[in-house]
Amino acid sequence: MCGIVGLFLKNPALEPKLGEFVSAMLETMSDRGPDSAGFAVYGAGEPERVKLTLRVEGGPGSTEKLLGELETALGTPVESTVHDNHVVARVPAKEVERARVWLASARPDVKVVGIGRRMELYKGVGLPARVSERFDLPHMRGTHAIGHTRMATESAVTTDGAHPYSTGMDQCLVHNGSLSNHNAVRRLLQHEGFGFETENDTEVAAGYLTWRMRQGASLKEALEASLEDLDGFYTFVVGTENGFAVLRDPIACKPAVMAETEDYVAFGSEYRALVGLPGIETARVFEPEPATVYVWERV
Known part of the structure; x- marks a missing residue:
């Protein structure tokens, strides 16, 4: 089942509270994924x-x-x-x-x-609240973050099996759903020089996007190409150095909701993950359209 959260801050004044917000969002998604959790935080860089x-x-x-x-x-x-x-x-x-x-x-x-x-990536086995506490997520600051709570239905409960997966500089992916042709895509990417550490289809999806972008595609173009090359039902949330992106498959059977205000853009597998955010009462709340790439970035 799994749960996904994402938060992109437009207002720099909220950056000290990024970890606090995302930690609460992850904890709310615990019943969608109690086995393990992970998150990527984009903070200050040198x-x-x-x-x-x-x-x-x-x-x-x-x-x-x-x-x-x-x-x-x-x-x-x-x-x-x-x-x-x-x-x-x-x-x-x-x-x-x-x-x-x-x-x-x-x-x-x-x-x-x-x-x-700018990216720091943490993941571990256990309830999302415990994972957040172990890594001190509530006290982390930054511009944006994505996270995932996992319910392992097709593989063992391990740290390696937890999301996010990162196969490129400052880039990572969390995924809710299942890819039916990931083994064929894995073989293609291995032929192109990619190595994989797990059998998880999410690692393949992350590698696919990195491969496309190394060929010169933008993140938006890489995600659009994935609609043709990756088969299955899924929601992807991708973190990059400057922002994050969202894509649902053409059928869009996995739940997803977004909220946007002047201060932030937020993503959750369910609306209840967003209810603790400031100003949510007046936010523009919407369901991402199927087969449509959404990208938010700071320039």
């Missing part, structure tokens, strides 16, 4: 640094050891922020690829959850 969100098992000592090894490998200080078993390592932009290669060879036990100038 021009010369890129954030690597890493999942490190083994406790604080393991995190400190990893960061020391990474600094030694790169030959430069690595700034970091730790949230439970996830650490956001901020490395010089020119060292990102070297950091990825080193992690893959020297520390394959460490999971690279996401990479971006």
Whole structure:
């Protein structure tokens, strides 16, 4: 079943409360997905640094050891922020690829959850409220965020199976529904050089959008192409460095509702996820049209 939430802030004055709003929205969607949860927050970035969100098992000592090894490998200080078993390592932009290669060879036990100038990505097993609390989501600030609560119906309950999935810089995807041709698309993308870490069809959808955009398509064009190439029933919410996008399949059998005010645009699998937002009483509330791409971005 699963639940999706998204919040894009137009009003900078609300940015300190982004995490508080999204945490409440995720908790409301708990009964649509009590098994695991995840979210991506787009906060402040640094021009010369890129954030690597890493999942490190083994406790604080393991995190400190990893960061020391990474600094030694790169030959430069690595700034970091730790949230439970996830650490956001901020490395010089020119060292990102070297950091990825080193992690893959020297520390394959460490999971690279996401990479971006502004994106931080967290996910874990358990009730959404507990996941939010573990990673201190209520105190995170930023311009926008997307989140997901999962009810595992086709695979095991694992952190790897939780959403969002990220296959591109500052880009991630959450998904409610099921793709019927994801194995065929997976083979196509593997032929194009993509690697996959799970059997989840959402990871394939994320990879598909990244592939299209690497070919020169805009996010809107990539989502429009997915209507032809991805078969199934689904709602996609995509986070990018500058905003987020929404797409429902042509039948639109999965629930979705949006609200827009002068201060924000919000998405929820159900309206009750939005009722705690300020000014919701006067918001323009609407259901996204089938097979129609909606994009909101800051310029």
